[in-house]
Amino acid sequence: MTIDWPRLIDLLAQHVQLSFAALGLALLIALPLAIWSVRNRTVASITLGFASLVQTIPALALLALFFPLLLALSTLFGDAISPLGFLPSLLALTLYALLPILRNAVTGLRSVEPAMVEAADGVGMTSLQKLWLVEAPLASTTIMAGVRTAAVWTIGAATLSTTVGQPSLGDLIFAGLQTQNWSLVLEGCLAAAGLAIAVDLLLGLIESGIAHRRHARIWGAGVALALGLALALWPSPQSDKPVVTIGAKRFSEQYILARLIGRRLEAAGYDVRYREGLGSAVVYRALASDEVQVYVDYAGTIWTNEMQRQDPEPRAAMIAEIARWAKAQHGVQLVGPLGFENTYAFAVRPDDATRLNLKSLDDVVRVAPDFVFGTDVEFLERPEWQMVQKAYPLRFKGRRAFEPTFMYRALSLGEADIISAFSSDGRIAANGFVILKDPKGAVPSYDAILLASRSAAADPRLIAALEPLVGAIPVEKMRQANYRVDRDANKQSPADSAAWLDTAISTKTKGKNR
Amino acid sequence: MATSSPPSRPESARGPAVAFEGVSKAYGGTIAIDRVRADILPGTFVAIVGSSGSGKSTLLKTVNRLIEPDSGAVRIDGQDVADQEPHALRRSIGYVFQNIGLLPHMTVAQNIGIGSRLATRRQLPVERVGDLLDLVDLPRAFASRLPEQLSGGQQQRVGVARALAGEPGLMLMDEPFGALDPVTREALGEQYRALHDRLGLTTIMVTHDMAEALLFADRIWVMAAGRIVADARPAQLIAGGCGPEAEALVAVPRLQAERITAMRDGV
Numbered sequence: 214m215t216i217d218w219p220r221l222i223d224l225l226a227q228h229v230q231l232s233f234a235a236l237g238l239a240l241l242i243a244l245p246l247a248i249w250s251v252r253n254r255t256v257a258s259i260t261l262g263f264a265s266l267v268q269t270i271p272a273l274a275l276l277a278l279f280f281p282l283l284l285a286l287s288t289l290f291g292d293a294i295s296p297l298g299f300l301p302s303l304l305a306l307t308l309y310a311l312l313p314i315l316r317n318a319v320t321g322l323r324s325v326e327p328a329m330v331e332a333a334d335g336v337g338m339t340s341l342q343k344l345w346l347v348e349a350p351l352a353s354t355t356i357m358a359g360v361r362t363a364a365v366w367t368i369g370a371a372t373l374s375t376t377v378g379q380p381s382l383g384d385l386i387f388a389g390l391q392t393q394n395w396s397l398v399l400e401g402c403l404a405a406a407g408l409a410i411a412v413d414l415l416l417g418l419i420e421s422g423i424a425h426r427r428h429a430r431i432w433g434a435g436v437a438l439a440l441g442l443a444l445a446l447w448p449s450p451q452s453d454k455p456v457v458t459i460g461a462k463r464f465s466e467q468y469i470l471a472r473l474i475g476r477r478l479e480a481a482g483y484d485v486r487y488r489e490g491l492g493s494a495v496v497y498r499a500l501a502s503d504e505v506q507v508y509v510d511y512a513g514t515i516w517t518n519e520m521q522r523q524d525p526e527p528r529a530a531m532i533a534e535i536a537r538w539a540k541a542q543h544g545v546q547l548v549g550p551l552g553f554e555n556t557y558a559f560a561v562r563p564d565d566a567t568r569l570n571l572k573s574l575d576d577v578v579r580v581a582p583d584f585v586f587g588t589d590v591e592f593l594e595r596p597e598w599q600m601v602q603k604a605y606p607l608r609f610k611g612r613r614a615f616e617p618t619f620m621y622r623a624l625s626l627g628e629a630d631i632i633s634a635f636s637s638d639g640r641i642a643a644n645g646f647v648i649l650k651d652p653k654g655a656v657p658s659y660d661a662i663l664l665a666s667r668s669a670a671a672d673p674r675l676i677a678a679l680e681p682l683v684g685a686i687p688v689e690k691m692r693q694a695n696y697r698v699d700r701d702a703n704k705q706s707p708a709d710s711a712a713w714l715d716t717a718i719s720t721k722t723k724g725k726n727r
Numbered sequence: 728m729a730t731s732s733p734p735s736r737p738e739s740a741r742g743p744a745v746a747f748e749g750v751s752k753a754y755g756g757t758i759a760i761d762r763v764r765a766d767i768l769p770g771t772f773v774a775i776v777g778s779s780g781s782g783k784s785t786l787l788k789t790v791n792r793l794i795e796p797d798s799g800a801v802r803i804d805g806q807d808v809a810d811q812e813p814h815a816l817r818r819s820i821g822y823v824f825q826n827i828g829l830l831p832h833m834t835v836a837q838n839i840g841i842g843s844r845l846a847t848r849r850q851l852p853v854e855r856v857g858d859l860l861d862l863v864d865l866p867r868a869f870a871s872r873l874p875e876q877l878s879g880g881q882q883q884r885v886g887v888a889r890a891l892a893g894e895p896g897l898m899l900m901d902e903p904f905g906a907l908d909p910v911t912r913e914a915l916g917e918q919y920r921a922l923h924d925r926l927g928l929t930t931i932m933v934t935h936d937m938a939e940a941l942l943f944a945d946r947i948w949v950m951a952a953g954r955i956v957a958d959a960r961p962a963q964l965i966a967g968g969c970g971p972e973a974e975a976l977v978a979v980p981r982l983q984a985e986r987i988t989a990m991r992d993g994v
Contacts, residue, residue: 326826327826328824328826328827328828329828329830329831331793331824331826331828332824332827332828332829332830333828333830334793334813334817335791335793335817335822335824335828336817336818336822336841336842336845336889337813337814337815337816337817337818337819337842337845337846338814338845339814342814342845346830346841347830350832351830351831351832426832
């Protein structure tokens with residue numbers, strides 16, 4: 214596969230900016246805290262306890278936890294605080310980097326020999342002079358070891374900031390995981406690992422420079438680090454074209470649709486950026502705050518998650534209601550439905566369907582105690598599952614959550630007996646899975662809808678470039694496009710699949726027009 | 728130590744007088760020093776001896792306020808040490824202790840010049856460092872070495888040079904040669920006594936070596952349970968009559984000397 218160098222370099226630069234900022238902030242916080250902790254036992258137990266506690270929270274959860282917190286703050290302080298992107302990533306990574314720096318600094322400062330302290334006092338040092346001339350230099354190698362650990366952790370964990378909408382090398386990893394594009398995953402991992410190793414080596418040089426009093430070594434490595442940061446901060450060449458940022462959630466269809474929109478906008482003379490791998494909850498927020506200008510969501514998702522509605526509504530009425538609500542609340546324009554639906558569809562293996570005579574969810578109630586329910590990672594927490602449970606008394610033998618890709622595989626391998634599949638997914642037909650009917654209409658409609666942010670809505674040329682996509686994508690075409698990315702053999706990249714889809718729907722519309 | 732002219736200290740200078748005025752210090756319920764009253768005349772070399780835990784180090788450290796007494800006062804030339812900021816006070820007093828405490832990340836010259844750097848933010852001139860190294864009988868080339876490259880005796884010579892760099896009148900020495908081998912200890916002790924005389928210092932030295940105290944000091948204070956139980960010249964101590972604690976301490980070197988003499992005569 215070919216490497217998209219400009220994108221890789223851009224993500225690397227963003228990754229460097231984020232992790233260096235977090236590391237710098239952590240140093241600014243941890244070092245004074247360490248000094249205070251060494252002088253006061255109570256402070257030491259509080260700071261070290263807090264830093265250890267933070268460390269027990271998985272990095273992904275820590276990132277996610279900042280979202281509601283900052284969301285609350287942003288309602289208080291307005292647009293200055295963004296709950297997405299750089300700020301939550303910076304805060305979470307800073308907290309994460311605190312422990313190794315703090316712990317090593319405290320250990321280093323405490324291990325300064327009493328004779329050194331006595332000598333420093335004896336020659337008449339003030340406590341500040343003692344810190345600067347004796348304690349800090351003697352503890353510096355231990356402190357540097359902590360900084361190195363923190364640097365490696367931070368660079369590694371920064372890949373997770375993709376999930377809260379901060380571009381990083383994690384974009385490559387998450388996109389690769391979702392589309393099973395292992396070389397893309399490898400590209401992201403290698404770049405992050407290479408960065409971590411390079412920074413660790415340079416910090417190691419500084420550490421040994423301090424230990425052996427080689428000032429040239431300290432300065433050389435310091436300058437190299439500063440140079441790396443300067444390169445990362447170097448503004449990318451400003452394009453004279455207007456820039457549009459397109460968002461995408463974390464599955465193949467979203468990657469493909471983002472690229473399809475991108476193709477259309479590029480053809481209309483826009484410069485396009487992608488913010489991919491965003492969580493469901495995050496992506497609409499990003500649009501509402503105009504950090505993302507265009508993306509595709511699904512009517513039912515907005516209905517239940519954003520509007521907190523659980524009442525079923527006919528499709529057309531639901532879409533009209535969403536359009537009215539989004540405009541009023543966030544100035545978001547619903548450009549229109551794309552023409553296909555991607556709803557939760559309950560799928561079983563064909564042999565089970567025949568053997569047990571399964572046709573609808575009502576039939577599943579009967580066999581549920583023998584069935585393992587496979588879902589994507591968020592389904593069981595979503596209101597749709599509550600709605601389904603209300604309509605059908607399903608009591609499964611067990612439940613297992615998978616990344617979407619592995620969910621289909623789990624069903625074919627018998628790891629799960631029924632899954633909450635996505636109706637536009639090409640792997641349903643490819644595996645011959647049987648979709649069960651929902652006679653009680655428990656699952657709301659999930660028409661794919663094209664949304665444009667406040668600023669995009671104000672640009673008639675942009676809206677005009679998007680409008681041909683409305684009603685243009687039949688579900689069969691979407692399934693084929695998805696399958697091109699999701700199939701095991703002869704996989705295509707989302708961009709290639711988008712190119713195919715673009716041609717496929719263009720010829721069709723042209724044919725219609727004639 | 729070397730016989731070249733002493734660094735810029737006037738010939739006539741004399742170290743200050745030191746007075747302890749009812750100085751007490753307790754740690755929890757344990758009394759370390761108990762209402763100590765004593766006077767030191769300018770230019771005197773006082774050795775404080777006593778068993779472990781008798782309070783001799785604690786008493787010494789009340790002078791440069793490494794330990795703050797619970798009550799009483801220490802005066803240097805009549806001025807209460809508590810009137811000065813601790814770091815300013817300490818810069819005017821030489822301090823040498825058993826663990827030496829040379830800063831490992833600084834050269835010998837930087838260690839010697841640390842006081843100057845603290846007070847004036849300036850390095851000590853090379854010439855002055857050289858003079859101080861002469862004074863403690865170390866080659867001038869040692870200036871650029873790191874402490875780890877020096878033997879224990881050489882390190883303590885640097886320690887003495889560092890203490891002398893600020894031209895103090897008063898030197899506090901807390902078992903300064905205690906960790907050195909006997910030959911080095913003897914040589915350093917003798918050389919320091921010569922420096923004390925030549926620079927006109929007042930010296931207070933804590934030691935557990937009675938022979939060292941008898942040979943080098945002008946006066947010896949014997950401490951027991953936080954009090955000075957005897958204050959006498961070496962000759963008076965050897966003559967006896969200074970109390971049981973003093974007798975017990977003097978008995979050791981006396982007995983050793985007698986046995987060595989007996990062995991020599993026996994051959």
